[in-house]
Amino acid sequence: MNEPTPDDVTSGAARDAGGWLGALPVALVATGADGHIVRWNPAAQELLGYAPPQVLGRHIADLLHPGTDRSLGRSLWETAATGRGVMGTVTAWHRDGHPMELEIWACPVPGRHSGTSVLIFAADAHRARRIRGSSAVWDGLFSRSPVGIAVFDTQLRFLRVNPALVTMNGVPESAHVGRRLAQVLPQTNTDEMEDAMRRVLTTGEPLLDFRRTGRTPADPLHDRAWSCSYVRLEDAAGRGIGVTATIADITEQQRVHAEMEESRRRLALLNEASIRIGTTLDLERTAQELADVAVPGLADAVTVDVLEALASGADPGAGLVGGSALRRLGKAPLVGSRIPDLLAPLGRTLVFPVTAPYTQALVDRQTFLIPHLDERAIAPAAGHTTTPEKLRRIGVRSFMMAPLVARDVVLGVATFYRLASAGPFGTNDVGLAGELAARAAVSVDNARLYHREHDTAVILQRSMLPQYITAPPGVEVAHRYLPASDANEIGGDWYDVIRLPQGKAALLIGDVMGHGIDAAAVMGRLSATVRALARLDLSPGELLGHLEATLADLAEPMLATFIYAVCDPATGHCRITRAGHPPPVVVTPDGTARLLDLPPGAPLGIGGVAFTTTDLDLEPGSLLVLYTDGLVESRGTDIDERLTDLTHLLAEPQQPLSHLCDSLISHLVPASADDDIALLIARIGSRIP
Numbered sequence: 172m173n174e175p176t177p178d179d180v181t182s183g184a185a186r187d188a189g190g191w192l193g194a195l196p197v198a199l200v201a202t203g204a205d206g207h208i209v210r211w212n213p214a215a216q217e218l219l220g221y222a223p224p225q226v227l228g229r230h231i232a233d234l235l236h237p238g239t240d241r242s243l244g245r246s247l248w249e250t251a252a253t254g255r256g257v258m259g260t261v262t263a264w265h266r267d268g269h270p271m272e273l274e275i276w277a278c279p280v281p282g283r284h285s286g287t288s289v290l291i292f293a294a295d296a297h298r299a300r301r302i303r304g305s306s307a308v309w310d311g312l313f314s315r316s317p318v319g320i321a322v323f324d325t326q327l328r329f330l331r332v333n334p335a336l337v338t339m340n341g342v343p344e345s346a347h348v349g350r351r352l353a354q355v356l357p358q359t360n361t362d363e364m365e366d367a368m369r370r371v372l373t374t375g376e377p378l379l380d381f382r383r384t385g386r387t388p389a390d391p392l393h394d395r396a397w398s399c400s401y402v403r404l405e406d407a408a409g410r411g412i413g414v415t416a417t418i419a420d421i422t423e424q425q426r427v428h429a430e431m432e433e434s435r436r437r438l439a440l441l442n443e444a445s446i447r448i449g450t451t452l453d454l455e456r457t458a459q460e461l462a463d464v465a466v467p468g469l470a471d472a473v474t475v476d477v478l479e480a481l482a483s484g485a486d487p488g489a490g491l492v493g494g495s496a497l498r499r500l501g502k503a504p505l506v507g508s509r510i511p512d513l514l515a516p517l518g519r520t521l522v523f524p525v526t527a528p529y530t531q532a533l534v535d536r537q538t539f540l541i542p543h544l545d546e547r548a549i550a551p552a553a554g555h556t557t558t559p560e561k562l563r564r565i566g567v568r569s570f571m572m573a574p575l576v577a578r579d580v581v582l583g584v585a586t587f588y589r590l591a592s593a594g595p596f597g598t599n600d601v602g603l604a605g606e607l608a609a610r611a612a613v614s615v616d617n618a619r620l621y622h623r624e625h626d627t628a629v630i631l632q633r634s635m636l637p638q639y640i641t642a643p644p645g646v647e648v649a650h651r652y653l654p655a656s657d658a659n660e661i662g663g664d665w666y667d668v669i670r671l672p673q674g675k676a677a678l679l680i681g682d683v684m685g686h687g688i689d690a691a692a693v694m695g696r697l698s699a700t701v702r703a704l705a706r707l708d709l710s711p712g713e714l715l716g717h718l719e720a721t722l723a724d725l726a727e728p729m730l731a732t733f734i735y736a737v738c739d740p741a742t743g744h745c746r747i748t749r750a751g752h753p754p755p756v757v758v759t760p761d762g763t764a765r766l767l768d769l770p771p772g773a774p775l776g777i778g779g780v781a782f783t784t785t786d787l788d789l790e791p792g793s794l795l796v797l798y799t800d801g802l803v804e805s806r807g808t809d810i811d812e813r814l815t816d817l818t819h820l821l822a823e824p825q826q827p828l829s830h831l832c833d834s835l836i837s838h839l840v841p842a843s844a845d846d847d848i849a850l851l852i853a854r855i856g857s858r859i860p
Contacts, residue, residue, distance in 0.1 A: 198293040201280075206230050209288070218273075218293065220266030232293070234263050260296055290630045319397075319418035322404070325372060325411065327351060327365050339397075339420060341389025359385030364399065370412045371401045377409065383418065395422040418516055437603050440468045444607050449614030452621040454482060458501030460586060461611035466503040470587035471567075472510035475501030475584035475611070477575070479520055481619055484626070491534060491574065491581035493525030501585075509565045510588050513558060523584075524555055533574045533584055538605050540571040542595040562588065569595040573608035575614035585611065627688060631717040640668045645740025646676045647854040649828030651836055655686075655801070663694030663731065664799045664849035669705045674741060677705045678853050680797040681733040682752065684774065693729050697721065701735075711735045711748035715775065715782045723775040730776035734797055743789040743856050750775050750783050753803060753814075756821055758794040764818040791856030794824050801846035802839055813839070828852050 184696035202208055207230050211223040219234070241597075256484065258276045260318060265271045274296045280288045313320055319336030321329060329347040337344050342355055352361040360383060367381050375619055383397040397608035398421045404413040430683045448460045458475040465473045479496035481487045499519045502511055515521055524530055528551045541548045544567055549559035559570075568591040577582040585608045589596055596604075642648045648668050663683025671677055700721050704714050722729055732752035738745040746765070747755070751774035758764040767787070773780040789795070796817075803813040820838055821831070833848055840848060 195294055195298045200231070200291040200293065202231050202289045202291070205622060206232065206289075215293070218295065219263055219271065231289075235261055245304060251618055259702075263293075274299045319416075319420075321347070321416045321418070323350070323368065323414045323416065323442075325413060327368055327414070329355065330413065336418060339389060339418065340387045341391075342387075345610070351843045356385070356387055358391075359383055359387065367399075368416070370402050371403050371414055372411045375403050375405075377402045395420060396425045397421060415816060433599055437599065440464070440603065441606060441610075443468070444610050448607070448610050449617070449835075452614075452618045454618050455500045457611060457614045457618055458583075460501075460505070460608060460614075462501035462503035462854070465585075465587060465604075465607055469600060469607070471590045471593060472508055472514070472588040473503050474499060474511075474514055474586045475575075475583065476521060476586075479613060481582055481615070484622055487582055487619070489580075491583065493523060493530050493534070495523045497521045497523055497583060510562065510567060510590075513561050513565070521628060527555055528552060533572060533581065535577050536574050536579075536581055538571055538573045538601050538602055538608075540596060542569055542597070544568050544570050566590045566592075569593075571596050571601060571604055573601075573604040575608050575612035575615060577609075577612040580616075582612055582615050582619075608773060624688065628811075637667050641670070642668055642853070643670045643674055643676045643740065645674065645856060646738065647828060649832045649852050651832045651848070653801075653836060653840065653848040653852045663690035663697075664801065664847045665694050665698050666797065666849045666851040667698060668851070668853070669702060669703065671737065672704065672708055673692050673739075675737055675739050676853075678736045678738060678795060678851065679705075679734065680752070680799060680849055680851050681731055682799045682849070684730040684732070689727075690729075693722075693725065693731070697731060697733075711737060711746055711784045715748055715750055718775050719778060723778065728776060730774045732774050732800075736795065736797075738795070738853070738855050740856050742785065743791055743793070745789060745795070745855070746784050746786050748772070748784045750782060753798060753800055755798075756794075756796040756818060757789065758796065758821045758824040760792040760824065761788050762822045762824055764821040764824075766814060766818065789855050792824075793855055794821070794828075795853045795855060796821060797851045797853075799847070799849045800834065802850060803849035804846065805841075806845065824854075828854060 181785075196214045196217055198218040199212040200208060200215055201210035207228055208226050211226050215226075216222055221234075244829060258274070260272060260274050262270050263273050263631070272295075273293045275291055275293045277289050277291045281856040282291050283684055313331075313333045316333060317335055317341045320333040321336055322331040324330050328349055328351055332340075332344050332347045337347075339346075340356060346662075346766070347355055352364055353361070364381070364383055367378055371378050378401045381399045381401065383399050384394065386392070386394060398419045400417045402415050403411045404415055405860040406412050442459075444464045447464050449457055450460065451457070454477060456811070458477055461475050476497035477500050478487050478491065479498045480500040482500060497520070499515050499517055499521060502514065502517050504511060532539040544559065544563050544814060546563070549563060552559045562570075567588050569589040572584055572586045574581045575585060585604070587596070587600075587604055640648055640650065646668070650666055650668075651666065652666075663681070663685065665682075666680040667677075669679070681694070683694045683697065683699075685693075695716060700718060701714070704717050709717070715733065716733075718733065722731065731750075733750040734747065734752045736745055736747040736755070746768060749755075749769045750772040752772075754766045754769060756764055757767055767785075769785050770783040772782050798817075804810060805813060816839065817835070820835055824831070826834075832852060835850060836848070
C-alpha cells in the first residue's frame with residue numbers, strides 16, 4: 172500500500188476538522204518525525220506571513236509566541252506524533268511581530284521509511300469562532316424554523332431537509348436525501364420547480380415566491396399551494412455548489428385571496444348590473460340586459476323568460492305556476508356559442524311544466540341548482556325534454572334557474588348554463604344569480620307598472636278630449652293629439668271647439684302643468700268647466716277668471732297655460748285671451764304666416780293677475796293655429812328656431828287641414844315625443860274650394 176502524502180489526506184482531514192475548508196483560509200503544515208517543518212503551503216504564508224524558505228527545517232515549536240508556554244505546542248505535536256489526532260488553541264508569532272491566536276488540528280500520517288509525520292491544520296481562532304457561532308445559528312434556524320427548508324446539490328438531489336419540510340411533505344428525511352423532486356413528490360409541478368432551480372444555479376440570481384402546487388403524501392386528497400424561494404449556494408471562489416430552498420404553505424392565504432377576488436368579482440358584476448339593467452322601461456330590453464350582464468361574468472349562456480301575460484301587457488295575476496305560458500325575451504350570447512343553438516329562440520312562447528323537477532322550487536321563489544349536470548341529474552327531465560341531454564353532450568356541466576320575483580310575485584325565470592371549463596356553480600353563484608334576477612325583476616315590474624300607467628293616462632287623456640267636434644258654419648277645423656312616449660310625460664294637454672250663439676265659435680287649447688294621471692284628471696275638470704262657462708257667452712277675460720277660481724278649489728295647487736279665442740266666421744272678427752301659453756299663428760290666404768303678438772299673460776292658478784283680451788280681424792279663409800309646447804320645444808334646440816320652423820311649414824295654407832296637421836307632426840316631432848302634443852287648426856270664414 173502506498174504511503175499517504177499530506178495532499179492525499181487534506182480533504183478528509185478538513186471534513187473532520189469541522190468544515191473549515193472553503194469557509195475560511197486554512198494553513199497546511201507538515202512536519203517530519205522529529206518535528207521539523209517539511210511543508211508550508213501558501214495559506215500558511217498568508218496566515219503567518221512567513222515564506223516557505225523562512226520556516227522549512229525549523230522546529231514547529233519555534234513558531235510559537237515567546238510569551239506562550241512552548242511546552243504546550245511541543246506536547247500537542249508529540250501527542251499527534253504518537254498516533255492520535257489532537258485539537259487545541261495556541262498563540263503563534265506573526266512575521267510582522269504581533270501575536271496571533273490559532274486553532275490547530277494535528278493528525279499523524281504514518282510514513283513508509285521515516286516514521287510518523289504530522290499534518291497540521293491551522294486557522295485564525297477568532298474567525299473560526301465566528302463561523303462556528305454562525306453555524307450554530309444556522310443549525311438552530313434549520314431545525315426550529317416553521318418554514319420548510321431544503322438543500323439541493325448541483326444535480327438537484329436533496330441533501331438535507333428540515334423537520335418542517337418533512338411534516339409538510341409527509342415524507343421522512345431519509346426518503347428525501349439523494350433523491351430528485353419527482354421521486355419524492357410526483358403529484359406536484361416538479362418539472363417547473365427544477366427548471367426554476369437550474370436557472371438559479373446558472374445565473375446566481377435568487378428566485379422569490381415561485382409557486383409549487385399539487386398534492387403531497389401529507390394531504391393526498393386535496394390540492395395545496397406553496398411559495399418557494401431559491402438561492403444559490405457558492406464556495407469561496409463564487410462557484411455554485413447547490414441550491415437552498417425555503418417553502419411556505421400558502422393554501423389558506425390562497426383560499427382567502429380567492430374569496431376576496433370572488434367578492435370583488437361579485438361586487439363588480441353587481442355594480443355593472445346596477446348600471447346596465449333597467450336602462451329603459453322596455454320589457455324586452457330589460458330581459459336582454461340581464462342576459463348580457465351575466466355572460467361571461469357568471470355563466471357561459473343565459474336565457475330570460477317572462478310571463479306571456481306580462482309580455483302581452485296584461486296583469487301577471489298570481490304569477491308563475493305550473494302550466495303558465497312564458498315568452499323568451501332575453502338570450503346570450505346570440506352568436507359564438509353552441510349552447511344557445513340548442514335553446515328556444517327569442518320571442519318563442521314556452522309552457523312552464525307542471526311536474527318538472529324545478530317547478531315547485533321556482534314557484535316557491537327559490538333558485539334551483541344542479542351543480543353537476545350528469546346523466547343521473549338529468550334523468551328526471553328525460554320524460555319532458557331531450558334538451559338537457561343535448562346540453563350535456565356539448566359540455567354543459569352546471570345549471571341553475573333563478574326566479575324573477577318582484578312584490579312577492581314570480582314574473583319569470585332566468586336560466587344560467589356553465590361549461591365544465593369554468594367549474595360548477597356554487598353557493599356564491601346562487602346568491603349572485605338571485606341578486607341579478609331580483610334587480611331585473613324590479614325593472615321588469617317597473618316596466619309593467621309604467622305601461623299600465625301610460626295606458627291609463629292615455630285612455631284618461633283621450634276620454635276627456637272631445638270625441639266629436641262639430642264646427643259651426645264658416646269654420647273648418649282639424650286637430651291632433653299625440654301622447655308622450657313616457658308615461659311620466661303624459662300631461663294635461665287638451666283642445667276643443669264650442670258652438671256659441673249668433674254663429675260664433677270658441678276655439679281653445681290648454682296645457683295643465685305637470686304630468687301623469689293627476690294632470691290628465693285636472694285637464695278633464697278644466698275642459699268640462701270651459702264647456703259649461705262658454706255656453707253662458709262670457710267674455711274671454713271673464714271665462715279665464717272662473718277657470719282661475721276652479722284651480723284654486725283644488726286640494727293641490729296646479730297651474731295651466733291656456734288660450735281662448737271667440738271667432739265670428741261671418742266677419743272674421745276674433746277676440747283672443749292668452750294665459751301663459753305659446754303664441755298662436757295666423758296664416759293668411761296668400762301663405763303669410765306670423766306669430767300673433769299678444770300679451771303673454773300669466774298661467775292660470777297663479778292668482779291675482781288680470782287677463783288681457785286682444786281684438787283682431789282675419790281675412791276670410793285665414794288659418795288660426797293653436798298648439799301646445801310639445802310641438803315646438805325640443806332638447807338642444809332654441810325655441811325661436813322651432814317657432815320659425817313652424818311658420819315656414821304653414822306657408823302652404825291651401826292644402827287640406829288634416830294634411831297640414833300631419834305635416835307639422837311629422838316634421839317637428841321625433842319618433843318618440845318627449846311631451847304630449849295637442850294641435851288645433853281652424854280656417855275662419857269662406858272655405859277654399
